[in-house]
Amino acid sequence: NEGxxxxxxxxxxxxxxxxxxxxxxLFLGKHCENFAGIAHELGHALGLVHTMSRSDRDDYILVDLINIKPEYAEEFEKHSPVRNYGIGYEYGSIMHYPQRSGFSSFDYLMIPFDSKYKNTIGSEMISFVDLTLINRHYKCTGKR
Known part of the structure; x- marks a missing residue:
């Protein structure tokens, strides 16, 4: 039995x-009773890790590790190796925390090296890249 x-x-x-x-x-408490929270946790259940935990994140963002509240430090640990399947870093992933979050006592916890992504980190919607990662993880090519 599994499920x-x-x-x-x-x-x-x-x-x-x-x-x-x-x-x-799959725990869906009061802080994730919206589409974004539920989709984020389902992403984990399907095998997705936090985008800002990718092994290559330091090529894309600066994470202010000093200002992360100690109880949330684990959320920002890099996973190595992470199955990126050759897909680039997605700032707008449902699996990426916002630039400003409750995990820090500081305003900006993550700063993108490319300033055009400054206001696009994180999303309340599932991105095309999120779906592509899931499809590649489960080898769903669309071919039968």
Missing amino acids: LYVTTLYDVCMSDVGRVGGWQD
Whole structure:
């Protein structure tokens, strides 16, 4: 028996990354009771990690690690190797935290090296790149 068990009983939004075998908990507490929060956690359940945790993130953004609240430091640890499938960094991913977030006592937690992305970090919508990563992860090519 395996599947995804969705619960709203706890004040937490989280999921394991990818299939863990057996029944997997997907917690959708009061802080993720909107499309963006639910889509973000489903992204984790499908195997997506935070974009700002990619092993190549330092090529695209500066993360102010000093000002991250200690209880959230794990959210910004780089995953290596992350399955990027040759897909470039997506500032507008549903899996990317916004430039300003509650994880810091400082205004700007992440600063893109390319200033044209300054106001586009993070999204409340699933991006084409998010869907492409999921399709490549599950080898969905559209061909039958």
